[in-house]
Amino acid sequence: MRLCFLVEEQYRYDGMxxxxxxxxTAWGHQVDVMWPGRSLLPLSEAVRAGSHDAWVLKTVSGGPGLSLLEAAAAVGLTTVNDVRAIRGVRDKALAAVIARGSGLPVPVTYAAARAEEFAQIPEAEFPLVVKPADGSSGRAVRLVESPDRLPAAGAAEPAEPGGAAGGLLIAQPYVPNSGTDLKVYCVAGELYATERRSPLHPGHAVRERQVPLTAEVARITAEIGTVFGLDLYGVDVLLGPDGPVVVDINDFPSFRQVPDAVARVSSAVLRLARKGAEPAVPGPAAPAVPPLAAIGGDR
Structure with a gap:
């Protein structure tokens, strides 16, 4: 098979x-790699029907790679994951609405262009976790203990690397937890859970390790794949006082602590590429991510 990987500069030396x-490549497949953040791309030649059996994206949320993946899908090429699913989880504001509307356990979510606007949230809901709607890898996520700890009006917001300065922010009430969270990985239907230190508790010592997956967390993770239409993904779960809470969803994460991760993910990419090459089965199908009009907004 011939595959194309879109890889952001920050993942240039990453194992995944x-x-x-x-x-x-060792299995005999041709793999082309494009670096959308640092090189000239022959767009008209590279993104055309029949150029590759599948395209795979590994970039930061706000990077240019997603537009290229969407261009590949627009000319009929198979993508891993589906581009609508990737767009649905990379916009954290959109993801929160879709997840909550589907009955998944996500915190109440607020959105604003400026962090000082979150001062209108009732003080009883503080502390808040504030992060960019297009953030990734835990960067620029911060815990705001009270309204008076929010930036003053007019203060500049830190820019998320790879993202757009001045983009939308989201805020969610902090979920009390032990200082650790679960990263649950899905590799084409197979689930694996890793315990790790929460990014909001940097002083908490915990060794990242694979842990057993409870039936409830497994059900929630599988349901996320169904709701968003994802095949390869990760879910950040906090075990709060009222049960598991989903605080983030990632397409094509690191898959750390997954046994034989490279072989498993490689095999999954091939299966999904071959599945995409199969003739479509006639009949109506609901979109993986509902159109924006269905959730009360448009662009």
């Missing part, structure tokens, strides 16, 4: 996806 690329 570079080890997957090496594995697929």
């Amino acid at each position: 996806p570079l080890d997957v690329i090496r594995q697929l």
